[in-house]
Amino acid sequence: MNVQIRLFQALADPARLGIVETMKTGERAVGDIVERMNIHQSGVSRHLRILSEAGLVQMRPDGQKRLYSLRKEAFDQIDTWMAGYRRHWEKRLDRLGEALEGRHALRARHQEKS
Amino acid sequence: MNVQIRLFQALADPARLGIVETMKTGERAVGDIVERMNIHQSGVSRHLRILSEAGLVQMRPDGQKRLYSLRKEAFDQIDTWMAGYRRHWEKRLDRLGEALEGRHALRARHQEKS
DNA sequence: GAAATATATACACAATAAGATATATACATG
DNA sequence: CATGTATATATCTTATTGTGTATATATTTC
Numbered sequence: 673m674n675v676q677i678r679l680f681q682a683l684a685d686p687a688r689l690g691i692v693e694t695m696k697t698g699e700r701a702v703g704d705i706v707e708r709m710n711i712h713q714s715g716v717s718r719h720l721r722i723l724s725e726a727g728l729v730q731m732r733p734d735g736q737k738r739l740y741s742l743r744k745e746a747f748d749q750i751d752t753w754m755a756g757y758r759r760h761w762e763k764r765l766d767r768l769g770e771a772l773e774g775r776h777a778l779r780a781r782h783q784e785k786s
Numbered sequence: 787m788n789v790q791i792r793l794f795q796a797l798a799d800p801a802r803l804g805i806v807e808t809m810k811t812g813e814r815a816v817g818d819i820v821e822r823m824n825i826h827q828s829g830v831s832r833h834l835r836i837l838s839e840a841g842l843v844q845m846r847p848d849g850q851k852r853l854y855s856l857r858k859e860a861f862d863q864i865d866t867w868m869a870g871y872r873r874h875w876e877k878r879l880d881r882l883g884e885a886l887e888g889r890h891a892l893r894a895r896h897q898e899k900s
Numbered sequence: 901g902a903a904a905t906a907t908a909t910a911c912a913c914a915a916t917a918a919g920a921t922a923t924a925t926a927c928a929t930g
Numbered sequence: 931c932a933t934g935t936a937t938a939t940a941t942c943t944t945a946t947t948g949t950g951t952a953t954a955t956a957t958t959t960c
Contacts, residue, residue: 677800684798685948686791696871702907715949717908736906736957744875747868754861757810761858799918816937829919831938850927850936 675727676753679746682726687711688719692728692742699732699739789841790867793860796840801825802833806842806856813846813853 683689687709694705702720706713720740723729728746732739797803801823808819816834820827834854837843842860846853 677798677803680794680797680803683794684791687948689791689794697874703905711948712950713907714909714951718948721908733957738907742871747871750864750868754864757856757861760811801918817935825918826920827937828921828939832918835938847927852937 675749678726679728679750682723682728685719687715688723691716691719691723695729695740695742699741701734701737701739703737705740789863792840793842793864796837796842799833801829802837805830805833805837809843809854809856813855815848815851815853817851819854 683692690709691705694700694708702713702716705720706716709716711719720729720731724731724740726746727743727749729740730743732741797806804823805819808814808822816827816830819834820830823830825833834843834845837854838845840860841857841863843854844857846855
């Protein structure tokens with residue numbers, strides 16, 4: 673539960689969300705990101721550190737450049753978090769389905785009242 | 787793209803993430819949330835407004851109480867956002883799968899180099 | 901090994917946001 | 931309609947965070 677907070681905090685900044693978007697299709701050097709964003713190099717560097725500490729990106733040196741890319745595991749964690757919520761809607765949908773099919777009709781009608 | 791930022795910003799605060807968790811299993815009155823969280827009533831109220839403006843929760847008056855609950859649509863939006871990223875990993879996995887099966891072996895080996 | 905290129909860090913400043921206290925609004929009940 | 935209960939808002943204070951400038955570190959090239 674403490675894990676996701678860092679992920680959400682990392683994604684909660686417009687600049688960082690833009691940086692993430694820049695890496696959508698693959699690795700990007702810091703300089704490429706600086707060009708595309710309207711932020712100074714130092715800022716991009718700091719944002720990348722936050723994204724890195726949140727586990728959202730990884731880095732691979734390439735000569736004097738550093739190539740950043742997204743980490744699938746971070747997205748998996750968000751998925752896992754959301755799955756805990758989806759479950760409840762699915763349960764409700766199941767009950768709705770049963771009601772529509774005429775099964776458990778009494779219980780369904782009873783819940784409608786409360 | 788501007789939509790998700792609000793969602794992430796709303797979820798980026800520990801108190802709000804806790805409030806969301808409180809509503810995991812269904813509706814909650816403001817007072818119930820105040821009891822469970824260690825924040826003053828005014829703070830909870832303000833957090834609920836932020837969650838509401840982000841589209842994460844909805845409200846339904848019940849006498850003098852107000853019952854808040856999660857909005858499935860918000861989670862759908864996050865899913866949609868993430869789907870755009872998953873697509874790329876799936877493509878890569880497909881290519882990996884092809885390579886492992888020996889199909890398109892030449893192309894796979896070529897990409898390995900670059 | 902000096903200059904150039906690429907990236908990270910330190911620091912100061914401004915803007916934002918969270919928290920508490922006090923107050924306002926809305927509904928319910930006698 | 932006065933009182934109590936439930937929630938929202940206004941205001942102040944404090945802490946956090948993003949941004950830019952300047953500087954440090956690392957790598958390549960001549």
